[in-house]
Amino acid sequence: MNLSVVQACLTETDLTRIRRAAEHVRDHDTDQVLAGLLPGLTADERTDAARHLGYDHTAVLVFPASLDGLRDELRGAGLDPGPVAPSVVVRGRLARRYGAAVGDSPVGIVHVPVAGRSVEIFALPVPPGSPLEAVAADERATEHESHHAFAVTAPGRVIPAGLRTLLTERGGAVPDGGGYNNHENVTVLYFRTAGHLRFELRLPGRQEPLPDPALALLRVMTGAWATQAVRTMAELGIADHLAGHPALDTTALATLTDTDPDALQRLLRYLATLGLVTSSPDGTHRLTALGEPLRTGTEHSLHPLALLYGGPFYDSFAGLPYAVSTGQEAFAQRFGKHHFRHFAEHPELGDLFHRSMAASAEMFTPVPDLVDFSGVRRVVDVGGGNGALLGRVLRAHGHLDGVLLERPEALAAARSHLADLAGRCTFVEGDFTDSVPADGDVYLLSRVLHDWDDERCLTILRRCAAAMREGSRLLVVERLLPGDTAAAWDIHMLCNVGGREREEAHYGRLLTETGFKPTSSHPLPLGAALLHAVRL
Numbered sequence: 362m363n364l365s366v367v368q369a370c371l372t373e374t375d376l377t378r379i380r381r382a383a384e385h386v387r388d389h390d391t392d393q394v395l396a397g398l399l400p401g402l403t404a405d406e407r408t409d410a411a412r413h414l415g416y417d418h419t420a421v422l423v424f425p426a427s428l429d430g431l432r433d434e435l436r437g438a439g440l441d442p443g444p445v446a447p448s449v450v451v452r453g454r455l456a457r458r459y460g461a462a463v464g465d466s467p468v469g470i471v472h473v474p475v476a477g478r479s480v481e482i483f484a485l486p487v488p489p490g491s492p493l494e495a496v497a498a499d500e501r502a503t504e505h506e507s508h509h510a511f512a513v514t515a516p517g518r519v520i521p522a523g524l525r526t527l528l529t530e531r532g533g534a535v536p537d538g539g540g541y542n543n544h545e546n547v548t549v550l551y552f553r554t555a556g557h558l559r560f561e562l563r564l565p566g567r568q569e570p571l572p573d574p575a576l577a578l579l580r581v582m583t584g585a586w587a588t589q590a591v592r593t594m595a596e597l598g599i600a601d602h603l604a605g606h607p608a609l610d611t612t613a614l615a616t617l618t619d620t621d622p623d624a625l626q627r628l629l630r631y632l633a634t635l636g637l638v639t640s641s642p643d644g645t646h647r648l649t650a651l652g653e654p655l656r657t658g659t660e661h662s663l664h665p666l667a668l669l670y671g672g673p674f675y676d677s678f679a680g681l682p683y684a685v686s687t688g689q690e691a692f693a694q695r696f697g698k699h700h701f702r703h704f705a706e707h708p709e710l711g712d713l714f715h716r717s718m719a720a721s722a723e724m725f726t727p728v729p730d731l732v733d734f735s736g737v738r739r740v741v742d743v744g745g746g747n748g749a750l751l752g753r754v755l756r757a758h759g760h761l762d763g764v765l766l767e768r769p770e771a772l773a774a775a776r777s778h779l780a781d782l783a784g785r786c787t788f789v790e791g792d793f794t795d796s797v798p799a800d801g802d803v804y805l806l807s808r809v810l811h812d813w814d815d816e817r818c819l820t821i822l823r824r825c826a827a828a829m830r831e832g833s834r835l836l837v838v839e840r841l842l843p844g845d846t847a848a849a850w851d852i853h854m855l856c857n858v859g860g861r862e863r864e865e866a867h868y869g870r871l872l873t874e875t876g877f878k879p880t881s882s883h884p885l886p887l888g889a890a891l892l893h894a895v896r897l
């Protein structure tokens with residue numbers, strides 16, 4: 362009987378890959394590994410993350426002729442390997458990738474300590490001449506199993522959940538499976554990065570697995586269903602009914618809303634998954650904090666926005682591919698004209714638009730205190746809408762008077778909103794691309810420039826500059842890129858309005874080119890900012 366055993370026989374290529382992994386572990390700290398994997402994270406975000414997780418190991422899959430003698434060979438290469446154990450996870454992944462080719466081949470796992478961390482070596486035995494040589498060649502080329510691993514040090518669920526959100530939503534990592542390992546009492550979660558690298562998060566104890574990426578994508582894909590469910594909730598006045606009658610059951614709500622009880626029950630079940638209502642086991646429903654702004658008549662009600670985004674702007678959003686292909690707004694293609702003209706011809710839509718703009722007027726709250734209005738007599742609001750901003754400024758500073766320039770159809774809403782300021786406010790019907798009222802000390806341009814392309818913005822700003830005295834001030838309110846909110850509204854501008862959201866520096870260039878000096882900026886609620894400029 363031949364008692365000789367096949368020796369491990371690591372190839373020079375695999376030994377080099379192991380040495381490289383060891384060098385990486387030795388030469389990189391947590392921040393550097395995070396930066397390499399997720400370049401989208403800011404330095405501050407990496408620093409925050411590194412408070413709760415540490416770079417733990419780097420893994421590499423190698424292909425010795427046999428698992429026997431593997432530790433000796435690694436010792437011969439100057440490493441100090443621990444015992445070889447079977448790896449069920451990597452074996453399973455290889456079997457799924459290569460099917461029968463992997464057959465019953467075992468996969469070993471051995472840890473080699475390096476500088477307080479380790480290299481995790483997976484070994485799939487590939488005897489000379491075996492069909493697994495093709496698997497080895499493919500895996501060496503693709504490095505599917507190579508990854509870096511971080512150990513989360515924070516206990517509990519709150520910080521691990523926050524880390525997962527940071528890595529996926531800010532870092533762009535995509536969840537790639539994982540599970541609970543009861544031998545080590547750790548939950549291992551795998552991720553892929555935009556650059557096709559893999560990493561692993563080792564969390565203490567048993568943690569909820571991340572949603573399957575396909576499920577997460579389905580949730581994104583069906584966002585239109587959520588928009589329509591919210592619009593239906595708004596149209597039926599469900600928030601008002603639930604707020605007015607605590608603990609309504611479906612039958613009672615169906616009577617109040619004149620709806621089919623079964624269909625209403627199904628809508629409420631979906632709205633509950635969106636977090637807008639909660640339903641008790643006794644069959645009654647309640648409004649949640651998220652659903653609360655859908656009530657009508659409250660100070661910052663979002664009810665009109667739910668109707669606008671679920672109504673005309675929803676119809677035109679179906680034309681987003683057209684807008685992206687042509688750079689033209691889809692609203693005009695869908696309704697035959699620019700939205701300001703379309704709304705002017707449909708007063709009920711115009712009214713809805715102005716009430717919708719007022720719905721986000723919360724962003725104006727700090728403005729009266731952020732600006733020094735001493736020495737100011739007149740404030741001119743250019744394209745002032747229903748006067749939500751001008752009204753706030755005039756009510757906070759009794760010595761000011763105001764002028765509001767608007768399109769004719771918008772002035773009625775402004776007159777009604779500013780009725781209490783009648784003696785102090787003048788309403789001017791006009792077109793800001795023709796001229797702007799003179800004789801103001803401070804000019805407001807709130808959410809106007811984002812409606813237009815650069816060329817039209819330059820015209821509007823030139824008309825302002827022409828009307829303004831040297832040294833008078835211009836205040837611009839806009840959402841600023843970069844930022845998730847501005848990125849979303851930028852697509853809305855592209856598709857529905859024909860304008861765009863911009864970075865602060867972009868507004869700076871437009872202002873400088875038209876005779877202004879940008880001086881400062883302040884963040885406002887709802888992702889907006891107040892930009893100050895002086896007329897030179």
Ligand SMILES: C[S@@+](CC[C@H](N)C(=O)[O-])C[C@H]1O[C@@H](n2cnc3c(N)ncnc32)[C@H](O)[C@@H]1O
Pocket residue numbers: 701718719743744745746747749750766767768771791792793794806807808809812
């Ligand atoms: C997005 S709204 C902003 C309204 C208001 N400033 C605010 O922040 O709530 C833009 C406003 O510009 C007005 N507008 C559009 N074209 C205009 C024009 N050519 N001349 C004057 N106002 C115009 C619209 O009627 C609309 O009220």
